[in-house]
Amino acid sequence: MTACHWSVAASSALHSQSDASPTASPLVSPSASGSTLPSPRLLRSGGAGRGAARGIRPSSVPRNVPHRLSVPASAAASPSSLGAGAGARSDDSGRVRVGVRLRPMTRQERVNQDPDEIPVVEASPETNRILLRRNQWDGESYQFDQAYPAHTSQKRIYEMVAAPVVESVLRGYNGTVMAYGQTGTGKTFTMGLLAPRAFDNVDGVDMDGLERLDGADEASLECGSAGGPGIYGTCEDDEPRHGAGDRGIMVRALERILEGAAASGGDSTVTVSYLQVYLDQVYDLLAGKARATEPLAVAEDYTTGEVHATGARTVDVDTLPQAMKLLREGEANRRVANHLLNASSSRSHVLLSVTVRTQRQVVAAEGAGDGGEPGAGVTGVPASEDGQLARGSGGAVGISVLKGKLLLVDLAGSERAGKSGAEGQTFEELKAINLHLHALGKCISALSSHTPTHVPYRESKLTRLLKDSFGGTAKTSLLVTIGPGRAHHSETAAALAFGQRALKVENTLRIKEDLDFKLSTRKLQVEVDRLTRELESAEEGKRAAERRRGAAAEAAATAACAATCQ
Secondary structure, eight states, X not given: OOOEEEEHHHHHHHHHHHTTOGGGOTTEEEOTTSOEEEOGGGBOBHHHHHHHHHHTOOTTSOTTOOOOOOOOGGXXXXXXXXXXXXXXXOTTXXXXXXXXXXXXXXXXXXXXXXTTOOOSEEEETTTTEEEEESSSSEEEEEEOSEEEOTTOOHHHHIIIIIHHHHHHHHTTOEEEEEEEEXXXXXXXXXXXXXXXXGGTTOTTOOHHHHGGXXXXXXXXXXXXXXXXXXXXXXXXXXXXXXXXXXXXXHHHHHHHHHHHHHHTTSOEEEEEEEEEEETTEEEETTSHHHHTTSOBOEEEETTTTEEEETTOOOEEEOSHHHHHHXXXXXXHHSOEEXXXXXXXXXXXXXXXXEEEEEEEEEEEOTTTTSSOOTTTTEEEEEOOTTOOOOOOSSOEEEEEEEEEEEEEEEOOOBOOHHHHOOOTHHHHHHHHHHHHHHHHHHHHHHHHSSSOOOOOGGGSHHHHHTTTTSSSSEEEEEEEEEOXXXXXXXXXXXXXXXXXXXXXXXXXXXXXXEEOHHHHHHHHHHHHHHHHHHHHHHHHHHHHHHHHHHHHHHHHHHHHHHHHHO
């Protein structure tokens, strides 16, 4: 999980011994899982580690040898294990999981690159390491949960980064998926890219099947400015061309949640809210043009610990076309600007909140309440379609609401005024963005420290809204996006360092389930009324049967008397 310093000495040792005995290198030691990790003497530990790494470089090693990191055969991972990471933990772990995505080179970067220059940044999905070179002789290696090279598809990013969080939300947990990085590195492309408009009004469309059309059917592709000019696409004007397979995490997560809600048989409801944090003010992206400029207050519910924007519009969503309409409405109200690093740079942090509420019957099993722990013997099952409580052997207790909340965050990118050319209002936005990200970094540093310390959530509205995501009860995945250019080496190093600190943050996962007393009372009253009607009907039937038997006996007696008299 820590960055390690390497030099040309390590490179030479790896090359000289990789063919004969890969595991015999004095600079590489195999881990218990079979993957190779740097030996302790190469691990950074403040300034001493770096000095030690530089101190092992022999003077006889030629200084103009390009570095090529050789991966021993024993460290090669199978396709099924890619993305698991050397330090991967179980899916139920509360640790923040961090992946890194490397953006492809833009056309201008390819033109400016020296053909003989080795890559500044390399992503190794086999070892889940990011190699960041200062020059041809030394650099640093960072270990993460996942490392994604430039050719990684949107579908794989979703499956590895977001899918585990989305599935946990359907089980009643809170979850957060966040993209962090320098401006122009593909955060909005990864998180918020929408499918082509041609598919907005198609309900139940097989979006995964449409991915095969990408690049083959011009009707399924669009040219636009999302993600920056020339980053992900090859339109004639160097604008990115997007198809259904390029849709981002927000769209894919909504697809899965709506699918899961439909499979519950009508017991689940999905609500959506869409916010942006702009110049340290919170605005509702779904409020419409009239109220889009009205800032919202941020408040905390001290009974539940949830932080929310008061007055934000929440919309019930049943189908994907409804969700796509809301996303496009919010995208139209989002603040963007054009500068030297990105043609459509996001000037605000966007938070898409998707809440799933599922009604469940809480039924007490046999033996419950016989001196056991509170809640022992209580089980939950989805409520029936007619709203009636199940009649189990132990009796019905009530109706509970399982509440899972998914927070999808597309952070605005950090930037420097000297590189982006920001002036006037764009410069004011730049200052606010960097202050928000600095406050978030301070919270991460405080949470990752080994000693208890104050976590400054209140330094910005962004960190207040993200309080549950870092150090709270949410299952969190962080995706750090980086660029391949040498000109942005310091920004890339800062983003990777942020990801390294986030790896140390531990959350306490907890299912959000509350007993709905009002709903339970109403449904119990319905059940009482139904049983009362059944009882009255049974009693009336019994009385009618008795009357019929009495009439039959009387008729029989009369007939017998008449026969005797004759």
